[in-house]
Amino acid sequence: MKNKIRAAALMGLCWCLLHQTLQAQPIPLTSAATSTPEQTGIRQGRFIGVVIGTAAFYTITLLMLRKQWYKKKVPFHSFNDNREWLQMDKVGHGATAYCMSRGGYELMRWSGVNEQASILTGGLLALLFQTTLEVYDGHAEGWGFSKGDMVANVAGTALFMGQQYGAGQQVVSLKYGFRKTIFPPYRPNLLGKTTGQQMLKDYNGQQYWLSVNLASVLPVGPSFPRWLNLDVGYSGSGMIGGHENPRAFDRDGNEVKFERYRQFFISPDADLSRISTFSPSLQRFIGTAQFFKIPAPSLEFNRLRGLRFHPLILPKE
Known part of the structure; x- marks a missing residue:
């Protein structure tokens, strides 16, 4: 179930970036070997579109999940799945959090938000989405809040943010x-x-x-x-x-x-x-x-x- 959710999130991020990229590309009048420098300062239209799109994606996804998979709510509980699947699930959580952090960062930078704010926003968006899913799992019958999943989520986000802050x-x-x-x-x-x-x-x-x-x-x-x-x-x-x-x-x-x-x-x-x-x-x-x-x-x-x-x-x- 959580694999499907992670895949949907990644596909949504990629689609947003692709759609916005195609909209942003003018018909080239010069050689393809010449790249256009990126404009500085917040691009108001892009920024508003990204904020609305991100909020809509988050809200619609959570509403769909509550309707389809989290129908029966039980008291919050946790479980330990760290030994399952030779830890492949944990590595997957880390990779997904990394990709979502990077996607959020790239959207912010594309909108003209400065580097530091974009790094922080990308990381926080990834953690918000992943943490919400874990809380939902904590109230789901047959599942539970996984501390191992959260550690992997934080590690994946930290890998992106640490490199972007430290090395640019x-x-x-x-x-x-x-x-x-x-x-x-x-x-x-x-x-x-x-x-x-x-x-x-x-x-x-x-x-x-x-x-x-x-x-x-x-x-x-x-x-x-x-x-x-x-x-x-x-x-x-x-x-x-x-x-x-x-x-x-x-x-x-x-x-x-x-x-x-x-x-x-x-x-x-x-x-x-x-x-x-x-x-x-x-x-x-x-x-x-x-x-x-x-x-x-x-x-x-x-x-x-x-x-x-x-x-x-x-x-x-």
């Missing part, structure tokens, strides 16, 4: 990847029946990447590509239950057992928002939309199969 850029960013796995057919209601559902529910198919911009951390020359990143990824496999796997059977009635294990990856990546030929508005949209990892060759290590090389996309398993 995102040297390190968090990204998401996905590949189809063999596990959903064994528990389709839990892991998803369609590819779209599996992208949100199947933790075996999700990867989360810590993406480092090489030009920002290495003593490189001016000819070095500023968009080149190196990513370190994490995922889990063999999971058809949160804490442990229930008994599962194939189509012939034979029992199937899966071993749960962690996977670690390393892969090159591209930060397209650092391409200087793009306009500032387009760079802002790309910076948020690039929450999704670009497919690229990778090395994987896990305790069952050791070191493996993947030419482009991760294999189905």
